[in-house]
Amino acid sequence: MKTRDRILLVSLDLFNRDGIAQVSTLIIATEMGISPGNLYYHFRGKDEIIATLVTELQNSLVTISNEYPKQVKDFDDYWPFMHTIMALFTHYRFLFRNLDNLNGQSPQIKRKIRTLILKLRHLSSEMLAHLISLGKLKCDEKSLPLLADNLLLVSLNWLNYQTLLDDKYSETELIRAGVLRLISMVEPYLTESADSPFYTHQDLLDELVS
Amino acid sequence: MKTRDRILLVSLDLFNRDGIAQVSTLIIATEMGISPGNLYYHFRGKDEIIATLVTELQNSLVTISNEYPKQVKDFDDYWPFMHTIMALFTHYRFLFRNLDNLNGQSPQIKRKIRTLILKLRHLSSEMLAHLISLGKLKCDEKSLPLLADNLLLVSLNWLNYQTLLDDKYSETELIRAGVLRLISMVEPYLTESADSPFYTHQDLLDELVS
Amino acid sequence: MKTRDRILLVSLDLFNRDGIAQVSTLIIATEMGISPGNLYYHFRGKDEIIATLVTELQNSLVTISNEYPKQVKDFDDYWPFMHTIMALFTHYRFLFRNLDNLNGQSPQIKRKIRTLILKLRHLSSEMLAHLISLGKLKCDEKSLPLLADNLLLVSLNWLNYQTLLDDKYSETELIRAGVLRLISMVEPYLTESADSPFYTHQDLLDELVS
Amino acid sequence: MKTRDRILLVSLDLFNRDGIAQVSTLIIATEMGISPGNLYYHFRGKDEIIATLVTELQNSLVTISNEYPKQVKDFDDYWPFMHTIMALFTHYRFLFRNLDNLNGQSPQIKRKIRTLILKLRHLSSEMLAHLISLGKLKCDEKSLPLLADNLLLVSLNWLNYQTLLDDKYSETELIRAGVLRLISMVEPYLTESADSPFYTHQDLLDELVS
DNA sequence: AATGAATGAGCTTTCATTCAT
DNA sequence: TATGAATGAAAGCTCATTCAT
Numbered sequence: 001m002k003t004r005d006r007i008l009l010v011s012l013d014l015f016n017r018d019g020i021a022q023v024s025t026l027i028i029a030t031e032m033g034i035s036p037g038n039l040y041y042h043f044r045g046k047d048e049i050i051a052t053l054v055t056e057l058q059n060s061l062v063t064i065s066n067e068y069p070k071q072v073k074d075f076d077d078y079w080p081f082m083h084t085i086m087a088l089f090t091h092y093r094f095l096f097r098n099l100d101n102l103n104g105q106s107p108q109i110k111r112k113i114r115t116l117i118l119k120l121r122h123l124s125s126e127m128l129a130h131l132i133s134l135g136k137l138k139c140d141e142k143s144l145p146l147l148a149d150n151l152l153l154v155s156l157n158w159l160n161y162q163t164l165l166d167d168k169y170s171e172t173e174l175i176r177a178g179v180l181r182l183i184s185m186v187e188p189y190l191t192e193s194a195d196s197p198f199y200t201h202q203d204l205l206d207e208l209v210s
Numbered sequence: 211m212k213t214r215d216r217i218l219l220v221s222l223d224l225f226n227r228d229g230i231a232q233v234s235t236l237i238i239a240t241e242m243g244i245s246p247g248n249l250y251y252h253f254r255g256k257d258e259i260i261a262t263l264v265t266e267l268q269n270s271l272v273t274i275s276n277e278y279p280k281q282v283k284d285f286d287d288y289w290p291f292m293h294t295i296m297a298l299f300t301h302y303r304f305l306f307r308n309l310d311n312l313n314g315q316s317p318q319i320k321r322k323i324r325t326l327i328l329k330l331r332h333l334s335s336e337m338l339a340h341l342i343s344l345g346k347l348k349c350d351e352k353s354l355p356l357l358a359d360n361l362l363l364v365s366l367n368w369l370n371y372q373t374l375l376d377d378k379y380s381e382t383e384l385i386r387a388g389v390l391r392l393i394s395m396v397e398p399y400l401t402e403s404a405d406s407p408f409y410t411h412q413d414l415l416d417e418l419v420s
Numbered sequence: 421m422k423t424r425d426r427i428l429l430v431s432l433d434l435f436n437r438d439g440i441a442q443v444s445t446l447i448i449a450t451e452m453g454i455s456p457g458n459l460y461y462h463f464r465g466k467d468e469i470i471a472t473l474v475t476e477l478q479n480s481l482v483t484i485s486n487e488y489p490k491q492v493k494d495f496d497d498y499w500p501f502m503h504t505i506m507a508l509f510t511h512y513r514f515l516f517r518n519l520d521n522l523n524g525q526s527p528q529i530k531r532k533i534r535t536l537i538l539k540l541r542h543l544s545s546e547m548l549a550h551l552i553s554l555g556k557l558k559c560d561e562k563s564l565p566l567l568a569d570n571l572l573l574v575s576l577n578w579l580n581y582q583t584l585l586d587d588k589y590s591e592t593e594l595i596r597a598g599v600l601r602l603i604s605m606v607e608p609y610l611t612e613s614a615d616s617p618f619y620t621h622q623d624l625l626d627e628l629v630s
Numbered sequence: 631m632k633t634r635d636r637i638l639l640v641s642l643d644l645f646n647r648d649g650i651a652q653v654s655t656l657i658i659a660t661e662m663g664i665s666p667g668n669l670y671y672h673f674r675g676k677d678e679i680i681a682t683l684v685t686e687l688q689n690s691l692v693t694i695s696n697e698y699p700k701q702v703k704d705f706d707d708y709w710p711f712m713h714t715i716m717a718l719f720t721h722y723r724f725l726f727r728n729l730d731n732l733n734g735q736s737p738q739i740k741r742k743i744r745t746l747i748l749k750l751r752h753l754s755s756e757m758l759a760h761l762i763s764l765g766k767l768k769c770d771e772k773s774l775p776l777l778a779d780n781l782l783l784v785s786l787n788w789l790n791y792q793t794l795l796d797d798k799y800s801e802t803e804l805i806r807a808g809v810l811r812l813i814s815m816v817e818p819y820l821t822e823s824a825d826s827p828f829y830t831h832q833d834l835l836d837e838l839v840s
Numbered sequence: 841a842a843t844g845a846a847t848g849a850g851c852t853t854t855c856a857t858t859c860a861t
Numbered sequence: 862t863a864t865g866a867a868t869g870a871a872a873g874c875t876c877a878t879t880c881a882t
Contacts, residue, residue: 003845021231024872035847040874042845097309114374121375146394149371154360157367160309161359164324184356188398213862234855245864250857252862423866441651444851455868460853462866517729534794541795566814569791570784577787580729581779584744604776608818633841654876665843670878672841847879858868 004042006032008056011049015094020050020105047106054112057092061116064088065123075136078127079179086178089155090171096156117152124148131186139189147189151182214252216242218266221259225304230260257316264322267302271326274298275333285346288337289389296388299365300381306366327362334358341396349399357399361392424462426452428476431469435514440470440525467526474532477512481536484508485543495556498547499599506598509575510591516576537572544568551606559609567609571602634672636662638686641679645724650680677736684742687722691746694718695753705766708757709809716808719785720801726786747782754778761816769819777819781812 001009010032014023025046029039043049064084072081089096095113125148131137139147158178162169169177211219220242224233235256239246253259274294282291299306305323335358341347349357368388372379379387421429430452434443445466449459463469484504492501509516515533545568551557559567578598582589589597631639640662644653655676659666673679694714702711719726725743755778761767769777788808792799799807 025874026872036873037848037875038846041847045873117371117375143394143397146391150360150364150391150395153367153371154363156371157363161327161363161366164309164320165327181356181360184353185360185395187353235857236855246857247859247865248863255856445853446851456853457855457869458867461868465852537791537795563814563817566811570780570811570815573787573791574780574783576791577783581747581783581786584729584740585747601776601780604773605780605815607773655878656876666878667844667880668842675877843880843882845880845882847877849876851875852873854872855870856868859866861864861866 003034003038007039007042007049008052012053012092012094015050015053016092020046020094020098047109050105051109051112053092054095054109054116057088057095058112058116058119060088061085061119061123065119068123068127072127072130075131075134078131079183082179082182083175086155086175086182090159090175090178093159097160117156120152121148124152136191137186137189138191147185151185154181154185213244213248217249217252217259218262222263222302222304225260225263226302230304230308257319260315261319261322263302264305264319264326267298267305268322268326268329270298271295271329271333275329278333278336282337282340285341285344288341289393292389292392293385296365296385296392300369300385300388303369307370327366330362331358334362338396346401347396347399348401357395361395364388364391364395423454423458427459427462427469428472432473432512432514435470435473436512440466440514440518467529470525471529471532473512474515474529474536477508477515478532478536478539480508481505481539481543485539488543488547492547492550495551495554498551499603502599502602503595506575506595506602510579510595510598513579517580537576540572541568544572556611557606557609558611567605571605574598574601574605633664633668637669637672637679638682642683642722642724645680645683646722650724650728677739680735681739681742683722684725684739684746687718687725688742688746688749690718691715691749691753695749698753698757702757702760705761705764708761709813712809712812713805716785716805716812720789720805720808723789727790747786750782751778754782766821767816767819768821777815781815784808784811784815 007028011023011028014028014031025039026036028049029036032039043052064081068081071077125145128137128139128144128148128151132139155178158181159174162174162177217238221233221238224238224241235249236246238259239249242249253262274291278291282288335355338347338349338354338358338361342349365388368391369384372384372387427448431443431448434448434451445459446456448469449456452459463472484501488501491497545565548557548559548564548568548571552559575598578601579594582594582597637658641653641658644658644661655669656666658679659669662669673682694711698711701707755775758767758769758774758778758781762769785808788811789804792804792807
């Protein structure tokens with residue numbers, strides 16, 4: 001793998017594990033076994049690494065958004081689709097853990113994140129509207145935007161919340177439990193049960209969610 | 211006011227405004243017009259200031275928890291009570307914006323936060339159980355813990371989410387909108403309407419929430 | 421002596437000896453036996469040290485300029501006066517050796533130097549005009565500003581020129597030889613000899629100047 | 631043009647514009663559109679580029695020195711000759727703006743510059759002696775070496791002095807004004823007027839010089 | 841001839857913290 | 862209680878230079 005890509009990979013891992021503020025460029029370089037100068041040959045600095053990671057996420061989300069109308073035609077398509085999104089949030093979870101530090105980060109990064117969240121908000125609304133048009137969801141107009149936001153809020157913060165309380169679960173377990181959590185938020189508005197072959201209530205998940 | 215208390219006050223303000231990482235001990239001292247040495251006479255360091263602020267919040271929450279059974283007897287008592295809690299979260303909002311940095315902070319602080327959130331989780335469950343016992347809420351046993359967590363997740367993160375997207379609203383407006391958001395999460399499970407003299411849907415809130 | 425003043429003193433010495441670019445803040449601190457942090461406690465950085473030194477020189481020159489009409493009444497007062505100025509140039513000679521680096525330095529410093537030189541230019545003209553009014557100098561109007569500039573040019577650059585060719589002479593010797601050089605530039609325009617008890621042509625100077 | 635020559639050309643331009651310290655090898659390579667490695671294939675380093683430029687100047691001066699007796703036979707030949715020299719100083723002006731950095735540069739370069747200046751000093755004396763032998767100049771033996779040095783000092787530093795104060799003039803204007811300045815230094819010692827068809831006092835020069 | 845990734849020393853600067861007064 | 866000079870570790874970053882290809 002190219003050094004540039006390895007830098008992104010290792011940085012993402014370290015950011016997720018220790019937090020942006022705790023990871024210096026020297027730590028990244030040492031962890032990779034390259035010189036600090038080499039890191040600065042590939043990226044102008046820490047900010048550019050973060051910005052690139054945000055762009056990566058953005059691109060993935062754009063791809064997913066574009067595929068949404070094709071992949072999600074029926075009710076049963078929703079859960080695998082949300083699984084994909086939740087996996088993405090998990091992969092880049094460091095970003096949603098430090099809305100604080102974004103205050104101190106470069107305005108460029110802050111703007112990128114804002115745009116990202118606005119797009120996600122739009123996607124969330126779109127999905128709910130689609131469910132209503134499919135006749136699967138029943139929700140008054142006042143509550144709809146609230147529900148859309150709440151779903152996003154929980155998606156973005158669930159992981160760090162859960163990990164803070166108990167970090168014994170694997171990424172895969174966390175992703176599945178997160179989606180179940182979202183299902184539970186939508187369930188009261190559904191016109192039929194949300195059980196699907198994709199998301200059966202297994203014992204593990206029962207335990208994790210409770 | 212005693213210097214020690216002023217340090218806490220000023221630190222809280224600065225942490226909320228700029229984030230922990232952006233506020234150095236020198237900035238705090240300068241802002242207060244005292245010497246850095248004096249700050250270290252009153253606190254062993256920055257971590258101790260943060261830890262003390264967490265303790266403050268903890269104490270407030272303990273008080274509120276204890277008053278809960280006395281203050282909240284009936285259905286209508288809920289919203290003013292939740293308003294109080296939401297105001298508290300707003301007051302110490304830097305803590306929940308900062309789960310990233312807490313990862314790197316002293317284990318002592320991390321532990322404190324964990325305990326805090328566990329207590330809040332307990333309080334959230336307790337409140338829902340109480341509502342059920344009052345016959346106001348209807349929720350199966352599986353969904354109950356999920357709902358409790360979701361309420362907490364939204365409470366803790368709503369402020370930073372909203373502020374990131376649009377920072378034109380005042381603290382008071384944000385608190386009220388936050389409570390409304392919580393109401394909307396509970397509403398589908400209620401056996402009667404949530405409208406109360408305390409939380410009428412005013413035009414302002416309509417706009418803010420949408 | 422206060423640390424702040426010692427920093428200025430040591431920096432001046434090092435700048436004069438090795439040149440601004442060759443002297444890092446760490447070198448200054450190490451040379452003084454203080455920590456790098458302490459240096460930054462007293463000055464915001466290298467630029468501020470340089471700027472302060474320029475201000476020092478500026479102040480000295482303002483004082484001298486103000487004293488000029490009082491001290492220099494007669495022809496014989498000129499040479500000791502120019503000796504004072506030349507000593508000042510020698511003391512801060514690093515400044516006039518690196519008009520190059522000023523290009524890269526902060527615009528604030530560049531502006532200061534510009535102002536400084538403009539003031540010196542004015543002083544140079546003023547002195548020549550005074551000599552003419554005393555009937556000691558005879559010079560047509562066209563040549564006067566040229567002469568004034570040339571005097572300044574030689575004053576400022578003489579030291580580094582001489583040191584580059586041969587650095588065996590002491591500061592005192594260099595100052596005296598520099599003044600003699602200036603005298604030699606004015607001499608052809610004088611109505612009487614420039615010999616004075618203050619600046620007799622000693623053997624040493626003869627040798628140095630040739 | 632060969633790469634090697636282009637490196638010298640571009641380096642000279644950049645050194646003159648921004649100063650040695652401000653121009654990194656990477657900047658040179660990027661400006662030329664070649665790789666940093668390639669630059670080091672042609673030169674052992676930055677110092678060698680500078681040293682080569684000094685050698686270039688040296689060679690030009692040797693050529694000029696050799697041509698001096700042939701080209702300068704009469705009084706009127708002087709000004710075009712000095713124009714040539716002044717143009718050379720302008721072309722390599724970064725060298726004389728930079729006596730500071732030379733202090734820190736390799737001893738090799740420092741030695742080269744010393745030799746260069748000693749040669750120029752010799753040329754300056756030689757020219758004055760020639761003028762005397764032509765009966766055009768009258769100057770006692772004591773003042774002669776002083777005058778020779780002063781001419782050189784002004785030649786070398788005039789450009790940076792003028793540019794610092796006001797950078798609106800073109801190279802050609804500066805060269806002409808510089809020569810006029812030298813003429814004004816010699817004029818008091820001349821037995822006849824210095825006016826020549828080559829160096830008439832035009833309005834432009836009048837303004838520039840004043 | 842030329843590329844461009846890689847090195848590593850060194851620079852400026854910040855900051856939590858200590859300590860003599 | 863309070864001051865403020867001093868510390869030293871660590872951060873971000875630059876740059877002349879090397880070297881395998």
